[in-house]
Amino acid sequence: QKEVEQNSGPLxxxxxxxxxxxxxxxxxxxxxxxWYRQYSGKSPELIMSIYSNGDKEDGRFTAQxxxxxxxxxxxxxxxxxxxxxxxxxxxxxIFGQGTTLQVKP
Amino acid sequence: DTGVSQNPxxxxxxxxxxxxxxxxxxxxxxxxxxxxxxLGQGPEFLTYFQNEAQxxxxxxxxxxxxxxxPKGSFSTLEIQRTEQGDSAMxxxxxxxxxxxxxxxxxxxxxxxxx
Numbered sequence: 001q002k003e004v005e006q007n008s009g010p011l012x013x014x015x016x017x018x019x020x021x022x023x024x025x026x027x028x029x030x031x032x033x034x035w036y037r038q039y040s041g042k043s044p045e046l047i048m049s050i051y052s053n054g055d056k057e058d059g060r061f062t063a064q065x066x067x068x069x070x071x072x073x074x075x076x077x078x079x080x081x082x083x084x085x086x087x088x089x090x091x092x093x094i095f096g097q098g099t100t101l102q103v104k105p
Numbered sequence: 106d107t108g109v110s111q112n113p114x115x116x117x118x119x120x121x122x123x124x125x126x127x128x129x130x131x132x133x134x135x136x137x138x139x140x141x142x143x144l145g146q147g148p149e150f151l152t153y154f155q156n157e158a159q160x161x162x163x164x165x166x167x168x169x170x171x172x173x174x175p176k177g178s179f180s181t182l183e184i185q186r187t188e189q190g191d192s193a194m195x196x197x198x199x200x201x202x203x204x205x206x207x208x209x210x211x212x213x214x215x216x217x218x219x
Binding site: 004006008034042043044045046049088093094095096097098 | 138140145146147148149150153161196207208209210211212213
């Protein structure tokens, strides 16, 4: 059974801070890793993909992958209230349960 | 609108009835995926197609569920003899042939079984 684990949160950070979201996975052979954002009542939207070890930056978002530790993370710099949402980690076809992020003004 | 389209957006049905949902993917996308999502959970993988071929089906999917993509374009998901536990949001997504990259989700069909 392939599993993707996330802390459900909520993770609360003040506006302007760095939010750190984490994800672990069980299938050591996984090759594709994704972060999605889902606002309440909406469908998931892709924000980052990462395929190789290391960091990948896109604007305020940085995805980090460590295949040896089977660990994926997402950093959101300068967090804004509009970043408040559920962040879903996906490993190939499998999603975690999501982490709810609350950014307080 | 060139996004993933799902119909209907909402469906209320009585227990024991059959329901069918439709998904129209982004036109140039060869892969199509079905997921189910309940409140507070992440999307649960159900099945996916590459063109008209159904390549993978979740073991969690009971035989009351069936999906088709007959011409490699739109897809349907049918649930027979619905149960209250089938109440959920059913999400469709599509991506290019290269794999689960730049996958886009539709707005989903919310099913309520009463």
